[in-house]
Amino acid sequence: xxxxxxxxxxxxxxxxxxxxxxxxxxxxxxxxxxxxxxxxxxxxxxxxxxxxxxxxxxxxxxxxxxxxxxxxxxxxxxxxxxxxxxxxxxxxxxxxxxxxxxxxxxxxxxxxxxxxxxxxxxxxxxxxxxxxxxxxxxxxxxxxxxxxxxxxxxxxxxxxxxxxxxxxxxxxxxxxxxxxxxxxxxxxxxxxxxxxxxxxxxxxxxxxxxxxxxxxxxxxxxxxxxxxxxxxxxxxxxxxxxxxxxxxxxxxxxxxxxxxxxxxxxxxxxxxxxxxxxxxxxxxxxxxxxxxxxxxxxxxxxxxxxxxxxxxxxxxxxxxxxxxxxxxxxxxxxxxxxxxxxxxxxxxxxxxxxxxxxxxxxxxxxxxxxxxxxxxxxxxxxxxxxxxxxxxx
Amino acid sequence: xxxxxxxxxxxxxxxxxxxxxxxxxxxxxxxxxxxxxxxxxxxxxxxxxxxxxxxxxxxxxxxxxxxxxxxxxxxxxxxxxxxxxxxxxxxxxxxxxxxxxxxxxxxxxxxxxxxxxxxxxxxxxxxxxxxxxxxxxxxxxxxxxxxxxxxxxxxxxxxxxxxxxxxxxxxxxxxxxxxxxxxxxxxxxxxxxxxxxxxxxxxxxxxxxxxxxxxxxxxxxxxxxxxxxxxxxxxxxxxxxxxxxxxxxxxxxxxxxxxxxxxxxxxxxxxxxxxxxxxxxxxxxxxxxxxxxxxxxxxxxxxxxxxxxxxxxxxxxxxxxxxxxxxxxxxxxxxxxxxxxxxxxxxxxxxxxxxxxxxxxxxxxxxxxxxxxxxxxxxxxxxxxxxxxxxxx
Numbered sequence: 001x002x003x004x005x006x007x008x009x010x011x012x013x014x015x016x017x018x019x020x021x022x023x024x025x026x027x028x029x030x031x032x033x034x035x036x037x038x039x040x041x042x043x044x045x046x047x048x049x050x051x052x053x054x055x056x057x058x059x060x061x062x063x064x065x066x067x068x069x070x071x072x073x074x075x076x077x078x079x080x081x082x083x084x085x086x087x088x089x090x091x092x093x094x095x096x097x098x099x100x101x102x103x104x105x106x107x108x109x110x111x112x113x114x115x116x117x118x119x120x121x122x123x124x125x126x127x128x129x130x131x132x133x134x135x136x137x138x139x140x141x142x143x144x145x146x147x148x149x150x151x152x153x154x155x156x157x158x159x160x161x162x163x164x165x166x167x168x169x170x171x172x173x174x175x176x177x178x179x180x181x182x183x184x185x186x187x188x189x190x191x192x193x194x195x196x197x198x199x200x201x202x203x204x205x206x207x208x209x210x211x212x213x214x215x216x217x218x219x220x221x222x223x224x225x226x227x228x229x230x231x232x233x234x235x236x237x238x239x240x241x242x243x244x245x246x247x248x249x250x251x252x253x254x255x256x257x258x259x260x261x262x263x264x265x266x267x268x269x270x271x272x273x274x275x276x277x278x279x280x281x282x283x284x285x286x287x288x289x290x291x292x293x294x295x296x297x298x299x300x301x302x303x304x305x306x307x308x309x310x311x312x313x314x315x316x317x318x319x320x321x322x323x324x325x326x327x328x329x330x331x332x333x334x335x336x337x338x339x340x341x342x343x344x345x346x347x348x349x350x351x352x353x354x355x356x357x358x359x360x361x362x363x364x365x366x367x368x369x370x371x372x373x374x375x376x377x378x379x380x381x382x383x384x385x386x387x388x389x390x391x392x393x
Numbered sequence: 394x395x396x397x398x399x400x401x402x403x404x405x406x407x408x409x410x411x412x413x414x415x416x417x418x419x420x421x422x423x424x425x426x427x428x429x430x431x432x433x434x435x436x437x438x439x440x441x442x443x444x445x446x447x448x449x450x451x452x453x454x455x456x457x458x459x460x461x462x463x464x465x466x467x468x469x470x471x472x473x474x475x476x477x478x479x480x481x482x483x484x485x486x487x488x489x490x491x492x493x494x495x496x497x498x499x500x501x502x503x504x505x506x507x508x509x510x511x512x513x514x515x516x517x518x519x520x521x522x523x524x525x526x527x528x529x530x531x532x533x534x535x536x537x538x539x540x541x542x543x544x545x546x547x548x549x550x551x552x553x554x555x556x557x558x559x560x561x562x563x564x565x566x567x568x569x570x571x572x573x574x575x576x577x578x579x580x581x582x583x584x585x586x587x588x589x590x591x592x593x594x595x596x597x598x599x600x601x602x603x604x605x606x607x608x609x610x611x612x613x614x615x616x617x618x619x620x621x622x623x624x625x626x627x628x629x630x631x632x633x634x635x636x637x638x639x640x641x642x643x644x645x646x647x648x649x650x651x652x653x654x655x656x657x658x659x660x661x662x663x664x665x666x667x668x669x670x671x672x673x674x675x676x677x678x679x680x681x682x683x684x685x686x687x688x689x690x691x692x693x694x695x696x697x698x699x700x701x702x703x704x705x706x707x708x709x710x711x712x713x714x715x716x717x718x719x720x721x722x723x724x725x726x727x728x729x730x731x732x733x734x735x736x737x738x739x740x741x742x743x744x745x746x747x748x749x750x751x752x753x754x755x756x757x758x759x760x761x762x763x764x765x766x767x768x769x770x771x772x773x774x775x776x777x778x779x780x781x782x783x784x785x786x
Contacts, residue, residue, distance in 0.1 A: 025432050032425045039418050044589040044596040071464050071597060074618070074632035099618040099626050106629035107500055196437040196636075203437040203636040204464060225467070225492040226730070230719070233492050233728040236499035239467035243589075243596040245638055326623070335626040337619070 004386045005316055012379045014321040014372075021197040024260055024366040026252030034248040043244065046224070050247035055207075057254055062175065063182045064209045066216035069247065070223060073171050073193030073206030074100040075240040079222045080189040080208050081108045081139075082237075083215060084165050089136040094124045095333035095344070096352045097143045101169050102332045110138065114333045114343040117352045121145070121287065122298075122359075125351070126154035130162075132343065139165035144183060145328075146296040147172040148287045152186040167191070170209075174200045175261060177291035184209040194250065199264065199295045199366075200257050202250040205242050263366040264294035267373050271297050271362060274377035278384050280306025297362040298327070300355065307387030310358050313380070320379050327361040397779045398709055405772045407714040407765075414590040417653055417759040419645030427641040436637065439617070443640035448600075450647055455568065456575040457602045459609035462640065463616060466564050466586030466599030467493040468633040472615045473582040473601050474501045474532075475630075476608060477558050482529040487517045488726035488737070489745045490536045494562050495725045503531065507726045507736040510745045514538070514680065515691075515752075518744070519547035523555075525736065532558035537576060538721075539689040540565040541680045545579040560584070563602075567593045568654060570684035577602040587643065592657065592688045592759075593650050595643040598635050656759040657687035660766050664690050664755055667770035671777050673699025690755040691720070693748065700780030703751050706773070713772050715756065722749040 038044060045051075051069055059067045070076035077100060081087070087109050093101055095114040102112040113132045118125040124142045140159055142150045150168070159166045168186065170176075171193035176183045184190040194205030210216040221228050226237030275281050280302040286292065301310040308316070310326065317324050331352055333344035346353050362376065431437060438444075444462055452460045463469035470493060474480070480502045486494055488507040495505040506525045511518040517535045533552055535543045543561070552559045561579065563569075564586035569576045577583040587598030603609040614621050619630030668674050673695040679685065694703040701709070703719065710717050724745055726737035739746050756769065 022435050023437055025435060028425075028429060028432050032421075036421060039421050042415050042418060042589075044416055044594070046589070072632040072634070075468070078631075099620060099630070100632065103618060103629040103631060107631065109502065196435075196439070201437070203638055204632070204634055225496060226728075227492060231723060233723070233725075233730070235730050236496040237492070238471075238496060238500065239465040239493065239597070241465070241597055243639070245596055245642070246636070249638070330624060330626070332626075335619075337626070337628050 004389070005383065008379065008382050008386055009316065009319045012320050012375065012382065014375070017321045017323055018363045018368070018372055018376070019323050020325045020361055020363050022365045022367065023196050023201050024256065026249065026256065030252055031249065034252060035245055038244055045241055045243040048244040048247065050244045050251065051242060054247040054250045057251060058207065061254055062184060063177070064184050066210040066213055068208045068210065068216055068219045068223060069242040070206040070208060070240045071242050072204045073191055073195065074104060075223070075238060076191045076206040076208040077101070077169060078104040078107050079219055079238065079240055080167050080191050081105070081110070082222055083210070083219045084139070084167065084188055086110060086138045086165060089138045090134070091139045091141050092129055092132050092137060093141040094143050094352070095331040095349055096122055096145060096328050096355055097169065097332060098171065098328060099332065099335070101141060101143055102338055105141065106337070112338060112341065113137070114341070114349060116349045117355065119351045119355070120285070121148055121150070122355050123148065123150040124155065126151050126158060129158055133162050137162065137164060139167055141167045141169060143169040144173040144176065146298055147174070147176050147293045148284070149173070149176065149178040149183050149290055152178065152183070156186065171198070172295050173293065174198065174295070175257065175293045179289050189215070199260055199293060200253055202242065202246040202253070205246055205250065260366040261293050264364055266370065267364050267368055268294045268297055270370055270373045271377065274374065275299060275380065278306070278381055280304065280384065281380065294364070296327070297364045298359050299362065300358045301360055302358065306384055308383060310360055313383060314360055316383055317379065322363065322376050322379065324363065325361045326359065329356040329359065331356045397782070398776065401772065401775050401779055402709065402712045405713050405768070405775065407768070410714045410716055411756045411761070411765055411769070412716050413718045413754055413756050415758045415760065416589050416594050417649065419642065419649065423645055424642065427645060428638055431637055438634050438636040441637040441640070443637045443644065444635060447640040447643045450644060451600065454647055454650070455577060456570070457577050459603040459606055461601045461603065461609055461612045461616060462635040463599040463601060463633045464635050465597045466584055466588065467497060468616070468631060469584045469599040469601040470494070470497040470562060471500050472612055472631065472633055473560050473584050474498070474503070475615055476603070476612045477532070477560070477581055479503060479531045479558060482531045483527070484532045484534050485522055485525050485530060486534040487536050487745070488724040488742055489515055489538060489721050489748055490562065490725060491564065491721060492725065492728070494534060494536055495731055498534065499730070505731060505734065505736070506530070507734070507742060509742045510748065512744045512748070513678070514541055514543070515748050516541065516543040517548065519544050519551060522551050526555050530555065530557060532560055534560045534562065536562040537566040537569065539691055540567070540569050540686045541677070542569065542571040542576050542683055545571065545576070549579065564591070565688050566686065567591065567688070568650065568686045572682050582608070592653055592686060593646055595635065595639040595646070598639055598643065653759040654686050657757055659763065660757050660761055661687045661690055663763055663766045664770065667767065668692060668773065671699070671774055672781070673697065673777065674773065687757070689720070690757045691752055692755065693751045694753055695751065699777055701776060703753050706776060707753055709776055710772065715769055715772065717756065718754045719752065720754040722752065724749045
């Protein structure tokens with residue numbers, strides 16, 4: 001089999017690497033025009049004009065209120081918990097997420113309790129949550145994985161029954177609408193990431209959507225060291241400020257984000273069309289009642305049907321200069337710092353374990369050419385044919 | 394008295410406000426030239442080329458090794474403690490510092506123990522530290538206030554005697570040399586701030602100088618979520634990454650920082666010359682064996698001799714459009730989140746209490762005109778004359 005895969009690599013290898021994500025840049029001249037006034041004002045951070053303008057524009061675009069910008073999504077999530085006074089006890093969360101999610105619990109003095117996910121959405125399975133609730137439970141920290149909405153109504157109902165807060169790690173969910181409104185309006189706080197790998201980016205950056213004007217006020221204090229005024233520090237805040245240069249970049253990104261989402265939609269559609277018929281490659285159904293953002297294109301690999309395991313496919317694609325990501329593998333419950341927790345036992349997280357072993361995210365970004373997507377699909381098809389052939393020998 | 398001060402305000406009020414600090418901007422064209430390649434590479438963060446170049450250039454300029462860039466100095470300080478595994482117990486620190494210093498102890502699960510400062514330097518008084526050491530003490534977190542070196546030898550000797558780590562908050566100490574080498578080379582870790590109010594800036598930003606290559610490696614993992622590689626997360630890190638745009642800005646700042654320090658030296662000299670003879674305004678002696686950076690120009694106000702208290706002087710100057718800062722007031726030991734600690738009792742911190750009540754930092758930045766400095770000094774002199782007059786009535 002190895003030599004026939006070498007033939008595929010020889011035949012299909014791309015000249016330039018195709019990354020899993022790449023930012024779409026605003027016009028360079030527009031950027032320099034936007035930042036030039038900073039050379040006059042010399043006001044580079046600390047709630048500057050562009051920062052204020054971007055908060056307002058993002059609120060309008062996303063259809064939310066009480067949005068606060070941050071230097072990155074992790075610090076926003078850290079402050080989200082602090083702003084809700086969650087600084088001890090346990091928080092129920094998903095192991096199928098990026099490292100930042102459990103890490104912010106650690107930094108707030110909270111023990112993560114990992115609960116299994118739903119096989120259709122890969123989001124927290126509401127049916128598995130209540131078994132983890134006890135008198136130490138403070139909140140549910142859920143993730144809209146790949147921007148696909150959690151079962152927000154079921155989560156809220158559980159939270160209400162037990163008096164818990166609900167915080168959404170919405171790092172993937174920029175622009176997603178669910179049941180007619182922004183998915184960011186559910187729960188007690190939602191946090192976005194504007195990292196360079198995201199569909200909307202400020203290079204590094206993020207935002208917290210608070211539940212009220214009073215909540216935002218507290219968030220804004222906490223992201224600036226807890227400083228309320230020159231004479232008063234209200235609590236152990238942190239530095240979460242976004243500077244003016246990044247705010248300028250973000251204002252320009254906002255002008256083209258609709259096109260970005262549209263382009264990703266076309267790419268998704270082509271992947272769907274081309275990959276649906278390949279045995280052992282499972283796609284995810286479009287989530288109901290959702291306006292999606294097409295931020296990611298994950299698939300699940302079934303080794304038995306495809307002929308090669310996920311890690312094998314990932315490796316061969318990499319040799320073809322196609323960089324996919326095992327997103328999310330390893331599970332957070334496997335990290336050495338969390339693996340000793342009772343909730344990390346693999347037998348309690350069968351769906352998450354299975355997904356982490358089989359998931360692969362395909363390259364997707366606004367400027368990715370459809371012919372490249374076509375080529376990626378052709379490579380996967382060829383790998384299946386070769387692998388299946390050798391397997392049947 | 395009030396009406397005579399009004400006369401001074403009428404006579405001396407500046408048309409434009411003079412801030413306590415203002416960044417010196419690099420040439421705009423040089424900046425756009427530096428960032429243009431990002432529009433090709435689209436590599437905007439995560440240890441990019443400019444990030445790597447800036448780390449190397451800063452190491453050369455500062456005369457240090459093992460420097461890691463950060464999104465801000467607070468996150469750098471937070472990671473400094475984490476990298477040294479200080480995540481419980483007590484750390485001895487100064488109350489005469491910015492909020493970030495005790496806050497990073499909070500975030501690492503450590504109780505701050507405030508120890509009094511030396512009246513000459515306003516840095517931690519080594520003679521007061523040992524009374525606070527017990528079996529829970531983990532480290533000394535000292536601050537080179539205004540960039541003036543702590544008594545590093547005395548601090549290290551105490552730390553060695555008790556097996557403690559020494560961490561320096563060197564937010565003010567960019568470029569300072571002490572006893573022939575960078576002040577950043579003392580202790581187990583030092584942290585710089587590159588905030589827009591600092592003499593060297595990346596808008597927001599900071600750096601951690603680690604004690605060895607192995608230590609830096611750990612720091613670099615921790616500032617990127619603890620991610621060691623695609624398959625391994627070594628601990629609950631955080632996002633502390635500096636993006637490429639800010640690194641570009643930092644590279645240009647480095648080209649002119651010597652001029653910035655020189656200009657501030659001239660401003661300091663003029664303040665010294667003009668303020669030395671005003672009764673009730675005490676200046677700080679130049680620290681011995683030190684190559685200073687002239688980052689700040691603090692004075693202490695003696696109400697009895699000057700005729701007006703510090704708060705009064707601050708208020709009148711503000712009405713004259715001269716923005717000074719009570720830096721550091723309030724003491725961290727006065728913040729509601731720390732004021733209940735036993736070490737926060739004012740009677741244990743007499744020197745810090747006195748300094749916080751009397752200190753005032755004058756405007757200083759490279760592009761501040763000497764005639765403006767002259768004007769500021771004239772205002773202070775006039776205020777003294779009026780206040781002293783009314784006092785003697």
